[in-house]
Amino acid sequence: MKIYFAPLEGITGYIFRNAYEEIYGSVDKYFAPFISPAEKCPITPREKKDITSENNKGINLVPQILTCKSEFFIEASKELQAMGYKEVNLNLGCPSGTVCAKGKGAGFLPETLALQRFLDDIYSYAESEDLKISIKTRLGYYDPDEFYDLVDIFNSVPISELIIHPRIRADFYKGVPRKEYFAYALQHCKCPLVYNGNVYTAQDYDELVSQFDRSLDPVMLGRGLISDPSLADKLKGNTSETDFTKLKKLHDTVYHEYQKIMSPDINVLYKMRELWTYWQTLFGDNSRDIKKLLKAKKYAEYEAIVYGGLLTEH
Ligand SMILES: Cc1cc2nc3c(=O)[nH]c(=O)nc-3n(C[C@H](O)[C@H](O)[C@H](O)COP(=O)(O)O)c2cc1C
CATH class of the missing domain: 3.20.20.70 (Aldolase class I)
Incomplete structure (x- = not known):
């Protein structure tokens, strides 16, 4: 198809x-x-x-x-x-x-x-x-x-x-x-x-x-x-599961590519926030982390949440 x-x-x-x-x-x-x-x-x-x-x-x-x-x-x-x-x-x-x-x-x-x-x-x-x-x-x-x-x-x-x-x-x-x-x-x-x-x-x-x-x-x-x-x-019948390794790769690639063409931090983070509003349904148990992440204003804050568990647990 x-x-x-x-x-x-x-x-x-x-x-x-x-x-x-x-x-x-x-x-x-x-x-x-x-x-x-x-x-x-x-x-x-x-x-x-x-x-x-x-x-x-x-x-x-x-x-x-x-x-x-x-x-x-x-x-x-x-x-x-x-x-x-x-x-x-x-x-x-x-x-x-x-x-x-x-x-x-x-x-x-x-x-x-x-x-x-x-x-x-x-x-x-x-x-x-x-x-x-x-x-x-x-x-x-x-x-x-x-x-x-x-x-x-x-x-x-x-x-x-x-x-x-x-x-x-x-x-x-x-x-x-x-x-x-x-x-x-x-x-x-x-x-x-x-x-x-x-x-x-x-x-x-x-x-x-x-x-x-x-x-x-x-x-x-x-x-x-x-x-x-x-x-x-x-x-397409290629899988029946959400692949979190691929999702992490997608996240990292998009995040780093936006950093190459955008600044300051907040502009990149606006872009990432939009994606996370869609991705959050995949992370049902971590809604507090997602709320914090959606408010992050600096890369360090954002990365502490994303790489401090959210995308690394899977
Ligand atoms: C944030 C956002 C931006 C969109 N931008 C466009 C666009 O540029 N051109 C277009 O034809 N449709 C646009 N759409 C509509 C989508 O292409 C699609 O028709 C709509 O989201 C319904 O399909 P879905 O339920 O699979 O998302 C947009 C929708 C959203 C939510």
Whole structure:
């Protein structure tokens, strides 16, 4: 089966991707966090650094574009093609207030006429260039029933893969995904589909498979794969246990690589805190240590906790 790593802005940048690929490597495709093209600046130097091939050796990466202007999408695609990319992904799911207020991400979904025109433009460009465009979408903005019209729109263009996160914008990342709408997509969408949302364990995946009565292959994993980096190995049947030796290696690699490009201590520790908010579920009995670790302001404090037991006990 194929496993896709969901884009998680602030987490799955090139440092994390490289560490993950080297230590675990059970992911077939990584989606980079979105780039947001602007007039005369399709991709900023900072965005380029994340997706340049030198920083992504051996990684099957798909860059993602967040925009509601077809000319911006095409300009960014041109730069990405020049960098060697053959597939780009359109973000139609971001729920953030500032993004949606500009009519981008999930904020583009209710503008069905504009969306149709946008898709017509970018797919006619893609066809002339032999470029694949996949889409990552939510069900709608206000109401999940918006999805029925969206499916008709999606069926009118040659989407290489449609990744569906079955929530509406107002759900953000909370609550139970609205799986019945993915079932509708399975029946009515013409293009290949990818399910995304709340797969944290192999059991979650098995339940989805029995609910949809078909194997979900590929499947896209986000928070579940951060929370338990062994999840991809588990779904592929390579192990049934969380591997703490690998987790320690992942931690150490990410921690040291961030130190090379960031300072002072607190900035690196902010990055590590974010990871620990996901990892803490793996360390149920050590919640006091994790609380202390999440407050550490200096490397010495942080390392005393992490290497004084938390990651060395296993
Ligand atoms: C911190 C964070 C950052 C995210 N950044 C992006 C992003 O840049 N592009 C995108 O399409 N989705 C983004 N997402 C959504 C995830 O890719 C994914 O669709 C969502 O987390 C649901 O899948 P999961 O339950 O497997 O995590 C982000 C989600 C989170 C929690």
